[in-house]
Amino acid sequence: MTKKISVGLLGLGTVGSGVVKIVEEHQDKLQHQIGCPVEIKKALVRDLDKSRDTNLTKEKFTENVSDILHDPEIDVVIEVMGGVEETRDYLLTALQNKKHVVTANKDLMALYGSELLTVAADNKCDLFYEASVAGGIPILRGLVDGLSSDRITKMMGIVNGTTNFILTKMSNEGKAYDDVLAEAQKLGYAEADPTADVEGLDAARKMTILATLGFSMKVDLDDVKVEGITRVTEEDLQYSKQLGYTMKLIGYAHRDEEEIEVSVQPTLIANNHPLAGVNDEYNAVYVYGEAVGETMFYGPGAGSLPTATAVVSDLVGVMKNMRLGVNGSSAVAPQFPKQLKAxxxxxxxxxxxxxxxxxxxxxxxxxxxxxxxxxxxxxxxxxxxxxxxxxxxxxxxxxxxxxxxxxxxxxxxxxxxxxxxxxxxxxxxxxxx
Amino acid sequence: MTKKISVGLLGLGTVGSGVVKIVEEHQDKLQHQIGCPVEIKKALVRDLDKSRDTNLTKEKFTENVSDILHDPEIDVVIEVMGGVEETRDYLLTALQNKKHVVTANKDLMALYGSELLTVAADNKCDLFYEASVAGGIPILRGLVDGLSSDRITKMMGIVNGTTNFILTKMSNEGKAYDDVLAEAQKLGYAEADPTADVEGLDAARKMTILATLGFSMKVDLDDVKVEGITRVTEEDLQYSKQLGYTMKLIGYAHRDEEEIEVSVQPTLIANNHPLAGVNDEYNAVYVYGEAVGETMFYGPGAGSLPTATAVVSDLVGVMKNMRLGVNGSSAVAPQFPKQLKAxxxxxxxxxxxxxxxxxxxxxxxxxxxxxxxxxxxxxxxxxxxxxxxxxxxxxxxxxxxxxxxxxxxxxxxxxxxxxxxxxxxxxxxxxxx
CATH class of the missing domain: 3.30.70.260 (ACT domain)
Incomplete structure (x- = not known):
């Protein structure tokens, strides 16, 4: 067993600083579980001189990704910088250099998850990505471990906090879409350019990841039928209520025999359904298994500390595997060829x-x-x-x-x-x- | 790697027959995950001649527990027979004979969990018990793996389906306790002797297990303050509603610095709390972590197939560990001495x-x-x-x-x-x- 586990952090924004905070504040618990200290050794930043709300000392900052990817002392790379093409290159290099990877990057995993997981397995490295779907909710573990014996036939997710916040406000306060969007932007629940959220693309990426794991077939982003919430009106919400429904942006994935459908669409959910009560910026994933029946996992879908919790819990998984010498063995390749429903x-x-x-x-x-x-x-x-x-x-x-x-x-x-x-x-x- | 994994089943009642069914029907998925077939080799029953709703052939039945505990070919013992003292002896023998154990027995784990886990670790065996709390909901994995990096400060559980069914019916239909209990007994949601459920003891056992894991200290059944639902009246439920609350039997576990409290009590839960919408026989565990904030795990708390899903998912965990040769290494001993709040x-x-x-x-x-x-x-x-x-x-x-x-x-x-x-x-x- 190593005497200390060293982590390289790619990105030191909202989630990255949350990771630093949790690793610091929960060091005792981490050590108790893994038997040795864990340290953030270096953090890749864009600008060394920018002031940051973190306890990480400045000597640990670097603008040069090679300082992390080629540092032989670094055991695990945590990627919380976002982006796709460049980030993919970084993580491929990290894996080839036998560094385990934890990522919160849904865009990357939706597009290149399959390739990265293969390279990870080839290099006997772990690649964990719990934080990429539904932030702090341990839903991927729920699917892969908790329901591993069951045959999952349906998943419905409220997996985008921005749109759930907007629809909740519109529905409860009778406000118009544009007004609520402006409010969400002010509160930090929506980006200046909200397109990826409000057009459903962000949710679609997460559903790609969920469907791939839940149905054990390689689902691509192009397989997801996507419609956002920009055309939802106050009238629609009023009628929803009148009919006993609540409007939600639902990621829907269904399996019928071995054929599947995946979509993201504004959906009227019956008020007695557990998803109907998931409000504001909260996320939830409803999973139906043949044997278990209805389950739901609820929690914060974003935010610095919730997302960082998922990242550091993945890090704990990597470190436990290191202790046992069994990294790179937990990913299960898809069992079925993909077949989409007509x-x-x-x-x-x-x-x-x-x-x-x-x-x-x-x-x-x-x-x-x-x-x-x-x-x-x-x-x-x-x-x-x-x-x-x-x-x-x-x-x-x-x-x-x-x-x-x-x-x-x-x-x-x-x-x-x-x-x-x-x-x-x-x-x-x-x-x- | 062995060519086949053999399981001995202690008990072939509701949950046991569910285990047989899932192992049979989901054999392909299980094999895909673990790389070899899994077979129920023998099942302990009380009466060989009783007719049973299971596909397990009669040659596999035995009335002699030694046929399982001392069969060198049996790798894993699944305990779904219930009971405490005798069952403890069986499982201790199984572990001493290097058999991994999966149990759904909350009574046993609440009383002897600590002892059994120690013996398991000493024998490099796994002892998993996901099904002992909240049936089909993978809450123990959620606490141990999904939230492993966080510091959990509060857990509130609706962890007894019988009492939740009774309170939901009383509240929604304005019926009296005795009438609803009779209905629950007719529907199979309540036992002929409902004492352990309605007096809160069943929930207390589950809270003992949750608090031990969530707070990483050895909590005993005696530490839990218990009050059941037998004195809840229609008037109380009417006032709850009038004040904006829903009455639930809540298992409550709270940590303040390193001091804890654990109780099971009828509680008025504010209607905007996610637990307030958990109705009928469903269970849910609400977990508050310092970093993650609010999460909730929802699903069926009992029933043949839901509980069997948790059992067989644990079996998958055991088998994956067998493949990697790392059994007996996942349990983490409590980190803190127990201190109860004044x-x-x-x-x-x-x-x-x-x-x-x-x-x-x-x-x-x-x-x-x-x-x-x-x-x-x-x-x-x-x-x-x-x-x-x-x-x-x-x-x-x-x-x-x-x-x-x-x-x-x-x-x-x-x-x-x-x-x-x-x-x-x-x-x-x-x-x-």
Whole structure:
């Protein structure tokens, strides 16, 4: 056993300084578990002179990544700098130099996870990435260890805190999207450029990682159907409530035999579903296993210390493996070839809101399009639109295939009485009031 | 690596037959993960001739435990028979014979966990017990691995499905305790003798295990202050609702510096707390870590297949360790000596309901007792009691020490105007409507 474990830190921003803090403050607990001290030996920074809120002394800073990647004393590289292409190169070099890697980088893992894990295994190195999905929630361990004996058939995740904060505020306070986004930016819950969050891309990357692990097949970002929250309106949220649902941006991954679907979409979740009560910036991942049934993992999805907790817990895993000499043996290669469901096999209930010209027979013309495709309706609301000759119609379907539902949508678009399709969302569960 | 891993099963009841089913149906997944087949070689039963709902063939049944404990081909013993003293002897023998052990037995682990873990380590054997707390929820791994870098300061668990079912039904349907208990017994959610569940003992055993792991000190069953749900009335539940709370049987474990408290008590949980929405027979464990903040693990707390999932996931852990030759190395001995908080350091808000004779000055006489002890009041409700000269008074205190609160209670009992203290509960959080 080594007398001390040395860590190189790539990046010293929010999460990086959290890692420094936890390693320092919880040193006793770490030592008790692994039997030797752990030290952050060097930290890669962009600017040596920038003042930082960390106890790490300045001599440990470096602007040269080689100081870390080629330091033979460094056992573990923790990557919390973000970015993809350059970061991938760094981590490949680290692994080739027999350094274990812990990363919080979902973008990297969604794109190059499979390659990095292979190189790690080839070099008998650990590559852990718990922090890449749902920050402080130990969901990847939950899937890989806790539910290792089960066959997981469904995962639904609220895996982006920014959009959950925005939808919660819009829903609870009746505010408009733009106003809440501005508030989220002010509070630090949304970036200056919020695109990756609000367009669902961030959630899609996390679902790629979850689906790959949960279904044991290599799922790519391109396999995920993505829709963000930018078109969600106050009206949609009002109708959700009225029907007994809560609107959430849901990452949805479903397996049917050996075919899967993965999507990220605004979804009406029935109020009695455990995900419906996950509010503000919190994350949660709901996992359905054939044997275990319903489970859910809830917690903070981001933030300096929560994310750093996951990073340092991974570091503990690496160090325990070092003590036992079994690094590089825990990753399990995908068991199945990837097969995506055809749209005819993607099943869901749907919410549809549209404006039609209020003419005799308009409503039956519309509903005929559903029955033509064999899509049946569960709930219908029709109201006049103020100061116009329009009627607003809100429909919730029974479960139907995406293929059929899209045919209905196309037919509706072509219908002369239809003025506009205002919105369409997935629906999960039966709304209760 | 062995060509096949052989398991001996002690007990073939609900959970045991679930284990057989999962090992059979998920054999492919298990083999993919561990690299060899796994077989249930023998199962200990009480009566060879009893007909059983399992695919295990009769030749594998035995009434003689030695057939398992002394079979050199058996690598792992899975204990799902329950019981304490005899079972302890069996597992000690199994461990001394170098067999790894997986158990779902909370009673055993609460009483003899420390001894068994020591013997396991001495024999380089694994002893895993994920299923002993909260059935299918991988909470022990969450504490030990997922949050290994953090300092856990608070755990609150809904860890008994029977009592949660009863309280949910009483609260939602306004039914009386006895009626709901009878219904729970009919549905199989409560035993014919429900004492261990409804008196809180089952939850206390689980909290002993959680507190030992979460706080890294050896907590004993005697350290847990226990109160069951048998005295919870419909009136108490109505007031809970009115004040913005939900009544739950909460296992509470709190650490303050290095002193701890552990209790199981009916508790009013603020409606905006994630535990408030955990209904019916579901379990959940809420964990607060200094760095990670709030997390919660939710799922089925009992049942054949959910519990068996946890058992077989532990078996996978044992088998992975066998492949790597590192069994017996994962348990971490407690880091701290146990120190219990004095009552003066146990802090909580409290709910108190009592009947007083409706006389001039009665109310101020009562509230003076609180101010005498420096306990301040947050909410007060006073109503006349029908057809009597009594008034019903409901109080919610601000946070106060248990020591002071109990002094107030004693003083109230001695007050002539007080007819009866009807109920008193812990309160967690601020009620919201």
């Amino acid at each position: 749209d005819e096999k993607v099943l869901s209930k749907y919410f549809l809101r549209l404006h039609v010209h209020d003419q005799v027979g308009a409503f039956s013309e519309l509903t005929n399009l559903f029955s033509d495709q064999g899509v049946s309706l569960e709930r219908i609301i029709q109201l006049p639109v103020k100061d116009s000759d329009l009627a607003e119609i809100v429909l919730v379907t029974h479960e139907a295939s995406l293929g059929k539902y899209e045919k209905v949508l196309h037919a509706i678009e072509a219908l002369p009485i239809v003025q506009e399709i205002k919105s369409s969302y997935r629906v999960e569960g039966d709304g209760s009031l | 009552d003066e350091k146990v802090l909580s808000k409290y709910f108190l309901r009592l009947h007083v004779h409706d006389q001039v000055g009665a109310f101020s006489e009562l509230t003076n007792l609180f101010s005498d002890q420096g306990v301040s009041l947050e909410r007060i409700i006073q109503l006349p009691v029908k057809d009597s000269d009594l008034a019903e008074i409901v109080l919610v205190t601000h946070e106060a020490s248990l020591g002071k609160y109990e002094k107030v209670l004693h003083a109230i009992e001695a007050l002539p105007i007080v007819q009866e203290i009807k109920s008193s509960y812990r309160v967690e959080g601020d009620g919201s409507l």
